[in-house]
Amino acid sequence: MLNYLKTHPIIAIIIGFQLFRFILLPFMGLMPQDAYYHFYGEHLSWSYFDHPGMIGYILRLFTVIFGKSVFVIKFADFVITSLTLFSFYKLGACFLSKQKLGNAILLIISTLFISILSFNSTPDVPLLLFWTLSILLLYKAIFENKKWYWVYAGLAMGLAFNSKYTGLLLQIGLIAFAIFSKEYRKLLRSPWFWISICISVVVTFPVWWWNYQHDFASFLFQSSNRTSSISKFKISPQYFFGAIAHQSILLLPILFGSFLVVTFKFVKRFILKLKLPQSKTLFLLAFFIPTFLGFFSLTPIYWVKLNWLMPSYITGIILVSIFMSKKLVKYQLIFSAVLHILIATQVVFYLVPIKSDDTWVGWKELAKQIEALQDKHPNTFVFSNDNYKTSAALNFFMNEKVYAQNIIGLPALHFDYIGDNLNVLNGASAIFIDSDKRFKNEDKLGKMSCPEVTSYFEKYTELEPIIISYNGKKVRKFWVYLCENYNANP
Numbered sequence: 023m024l025n026y027l028k029t030h031p032i033i034a035i036i037i038g039f040q041l042f043r044f045i046l047l048p049f050m051g052l053m054p055q056d057a058y059y060h061f062y063g064e065h066l067s068w069s070y071f072d073h074p075g076m077i078g079y080i081l082r083l084f085t086v087i088f089g090k091s092v093f094v095i096k097f098a099d100f101v102i103t104s105l106t107l108f109s110f111y112k113l114g115a116c117f118l119s120k121q122k123l124g125n126a127i128l129l130i131i132s133t134l135f136i137s138i139l140s141f142n143s144t145p146d147v148p149l150l151l152f153w154t155l156s157i158l159l160l161y162k163a164i165f166e167n168k169k170w171y172w173v174y175a176g177l178a179m180g181l182a183f184n185s186k187y188t189g190l191l192l193q194i195g196l197i198a199f200a201i202f203s204k205e206y207r208k209l210l211r212s213p214w215f216w217i218s219i220c221i222s223v224v225v226t227f228p229v230w231w232w233n234y235q236h237d238f239a240s241f242l243f244q245s246s247n248r249t250s251s252i253s254k255f256k257i258s259p260q261y262f263f264g265a266i267a268h269q270s271i272l273l274l275p276i277l278f279g280s281f282l283v284v285t286f287k288f289v290k291r292f293i294l295k296l297k298l299p300q301s302k303t304l305f306l307l308a309f310f311i312p313t314f315l316g317f318f319s320l321t322p323i324y325w326v327k328l329n330w331l332m333p334s335y336i337t338g339i340i341l342v343s344i345f346m347s348k349k350l351v352k353y354q355l356i357f358s359a360v361l362h363i364l365i366a367t368q369v370v371f372y373l374v375p376i377k378s379d380d381t382w383v384g385w386k387e388l389a390k391q392i393e394a395l396q397d398k399h400p401n402t403f404v405f406s407n408d409n410y411k412t413s414a415a416l417n418f419f420m421n422e423k424v425y426a427q428n429i430i431g432l433p434a435l436h437f438d439y440i441g442d443n444l445n446v447l448n449g450a451s452a453i454f455i456d457s458d459k460r461f462k463n464e465d466k467l468g469k470m471s472c473p474e475v476t477s478y479f480e481k482y483t484e485l486e487p488i489i490i491s492y493n494g495k496k497v498r499k500f501w502v503y504l505c506e507n508y509n510a511n512p
Contacts, residue, residue, distance in 0.1 A: 032127065032128060035128060035131070035355065036127060036128075036131050039132065039362075040104065040107075040131070042362060042366070043100060043137060043141070046366055047093060047097060048093055049369050050092070050096050050369060051092060051381075051382030051383055051384075051385065052382060052385050052386070052415060052418060053143070053381075053382050054385075054412075055142055055143055055144055056143040056418075057385070057411075057414035057415040057417065057418040058410045058411070058414040058435075059077045059078050059143045059144070060078070060081045060082075060085070060095060060143070060414075061078075061410075061414050061417055061418075061436070062075055062078025062079075062081070062082075062436065063078040063079065063080075063081045063082030065440045066078075066079075066082065067232060067439070068228040068229070068231050068232035068235075069228055069231075069232035069233065070232070070240070070436045070439070071236075071239060071240050071435050071436040071438065071439050072243060072244070072435050072436060073145045073187075073240075074145065074183065074185060074186060074187070074228075074229045075184070075228070076145065076149075076152075076184050076185035076186075077143055077147055077148055077185065080098055080148060081098055081143060083098075084097065084101075095143060096140075096141060098143070099139060099140055099141060099143055099147050100140045100141075102139075102147050103136060103139040103140045103147060103150070103151075104140075105151055106139070106150045106154055107127075109151065109154040109155050109158060110126075110130055110154050110336060110339075111123070111127055113154060113157055113158040113161065113336070113340070114126045114127065116158070116161050116165075117302060117344075118340065118343055118344070122343050122344060125346060125348065126339055126340055128351055128354070128355060129277055129339050129346070129351060129354060130335070130339050132274065132355050132358035132359075133272065133273055133274060133277065133335070133358070134271055134272050134273075134274065134358075134361065134362075135272040135329075135332055135335065137362065137365070138272070144329065145185050146185075146186060146329050146332050147185075148182075148185040148186075149188060149332075149333065150333065150336070151185075152178050152181040152182035152189065153182050153189065153192065153309075153333045153336060154336050156175055156178040156192050159171050159174045159175035160218075160305075162175075163175055163214070163218070164209065165301075165302065165305075169214055172215065173217065173218065175218050175222075176217065176218035176219065176220070176221025176222040176225070177221060177222070177225055179192045179193060179196075179218070179222035179225075180221065180222040180223070180224065180225020180226050183222070183225075183229065184225065184226060184228065184229060187244055188330065191309075191312055191316075192309070194312055195308040195309040195312055196218075196219075196308070198308050198312065199304060199308035202298055202304060202308075203298075203301050203304055203305075204298075205301050236439065257322055257323060258322065258324075258325075261321050261322060261323070261325050261326070262321045262322045264321075265318065265328075266278075266321075269281075269318075271328075272328060272332075274354055274357050274358055274361070275357070276350055276354045276357065277339070277342065277354055280342040280345070280346055281338050283345075284338070284341050284345065285314065288307060288311070303341070306337040306340055306341050307337070307341070309333075309334070309337045310334050310337045310338045311334075313330075313333050313334035314331055314334035314338060317330045317331050372492050372493060372497065375495075375497045375498075377459055378459055379408060379411040379412065379457050379459065381498075383492050383497060383498065384490035384492065385415035385416070385418070385419060386419050387491075388412075388415070388416065388455075388488060388490060388498075388500060389415075389416050389419035389420050390419075391488045392404055392416065392420070392453060393420065395453055395485070395502070396453065399451065399453065399504060401450065402450070402451045402452055402504070403422075403423070403424075403425060403447060403450060404416060404420070404422075404424045404452065404454075404455065405424065405426065405427070405430075405453075405454060406425075406427070406454070406455045406456065406457075407426075407427040407430065407432065407454070407456060407472050407474075407475075408427070408456075408457060409426070409434065409435055410426060410434070410435050410437065412455055412456075412500075413425065413426040413427075413437065416455070425437070425444075429444065429447075429452070429478065429508075430472070430474040430475055430477070430478045431474065431477075431478065444510040445510045445511070447510060448508060448509060448510055449507055449508065450507075451504065451505060451506045451507070451508070452479070452504075452505045452508055453502065453503070454472070454475055454482070454502070454503040454504075454505050455488075455500050455501075455502060456472060456501045456502075456503075457498070457500050457501075458487070458499040458501055461497075461498060464487060464489055464496070466484050466486070466487060467484065467501050468484070469484075470484075470503065471501050471503075475503070475505060477512045478505075478508060478509055478510070478512055479505035479506060479508055480509075481505075481507070482503045482504065482505045483503065483504045483506075484501070484502070484503050485504055486502065487499050487500060487501050487502060488500040488502055
């Protein structure tokens with residue numbers, strides 16, 4: 023085996039990166055996102071308020087098979103992302119020589135975005151898998167003229183949308199390719215082309231049905247606020263430079279810079295010469311340019327989240343691999359190795375405390391201390407007020423239901439849609455948990471941290487804050503309040 027790896031260094035590097043990620047899994051604590059999408063799986067539904075349900079279904083499947091634990095949640099992400107890497111290899115083989123394919127695999131395996139997908143449950147985990155499979159199956163249908171692959175591609179495109187709404191860009195990319203390709207414009211007249219599109223729409227039925235039942239709440243949530251912000255067209259340099267920083271971290275600077283060069287090259291050629299590349303390259307661009315350039319062009323006026331561009335990475339890396347030198351790939355690997363060692367050090371030893379609830383540290387310890395509090399104050403329910411993070415994490419570790427900010431009349435994402443009748447809590451007392459993200463001292467706050475609470479409870483008493491330690495160092499703080507005589511309809 024060792025001799026084989028010595029003679030096949032690319033395979034050795036791939037195994038090395040994946041083995042590194044797998045070994046790190048047990049050290050990764052629960053992230054709020056892990057808990058929230060596990061909450062999806064515990065409340066099975068056609069779809070969900072803020073995203074379609076694929077990640078929830080996957081986590082439900084893995085926990086049913088392997089049991090409920092933090093490791094199983096992480097293992098599910100790792101397995102799905104590993105399948106994405108294998109699908110990427112099969113896709114890259116359709117376009118690249120053996121040497122260039124090796125470069126492409128090394129580039130994607132070295133990125134931080136693959137590590138994030140391997141460790142953290144988000145809708146992007148299944149999205150990237152079905153996105154990659156969709157493009158692979160469409161390639162087989164178009165360039166190898168395999169008719170039934172249109173059906174398979176339709177299924178995969180639908181499942182991508184059922185993972186995240188960004189999946190809609192697959193159909194847009196496919197239609198754009200057919201329109202701009204002189205050689206394959208005939209696809210627009212092919213019944214198989216439209217059968218594939220129709221199948222993809224039919225597969226998305228659960229998302230549409232849930233939205234229909236709930237006044238299209240999810241579609242409105244994902245579109246209205248963002249459309250309003252973009253329409254204001256206010257230039258914000260910090261958004262633009264923040265996006266550059268995020269993308270440089272996810273892809274690493276060499277690969278992200280190569281993305282910019284390739285984008286500029288093809289866009290310039292089209293604008294100045296009205297010249298389109300050959301069909302296979304155009305096919306790759308159809309699933310790269312709309313997503314990468316589309317979202318990136320919004321960054322001067324809108325805060326584009328770092329994961330929105332991820333689907334474009336798949337064909338983007340294949341395109342970049344055509345032009346990138348072996349020397350640059352080597353530098354990418356060295357940079358990546360150093361960065362991943364630093365990340366591993368942070369994960370294991372938590373050297374730099376994270377001033378945010380987006381951390382893997384402290385949730386289980388918090389749950390234990392709250393359970394001890396409930397022993398002192400029996401017949402109390404627990405709630406929090408940070409959209410989903412604390413409530414979802416506590417729901418994962420505690421045996422009883424933990425409520426979110428809908429307790430005090432605030433929108434609470436999918437917590438609003440699980441059928442809770444809050445009136446049954448009338449007259450009860452509650453323990454309210456609020457994270458002190460800045461954590462400068464161990465003192466009480468001296469007042470109610472959330473003014474809305476006072477409208478729903480007759481009175482409150484601030485208790486001693488909960489302090490979470492990690493490796494002997496105090497790293498997190500939560501304000502705690504005993505709230506009495508709840509009224510769901512003040």
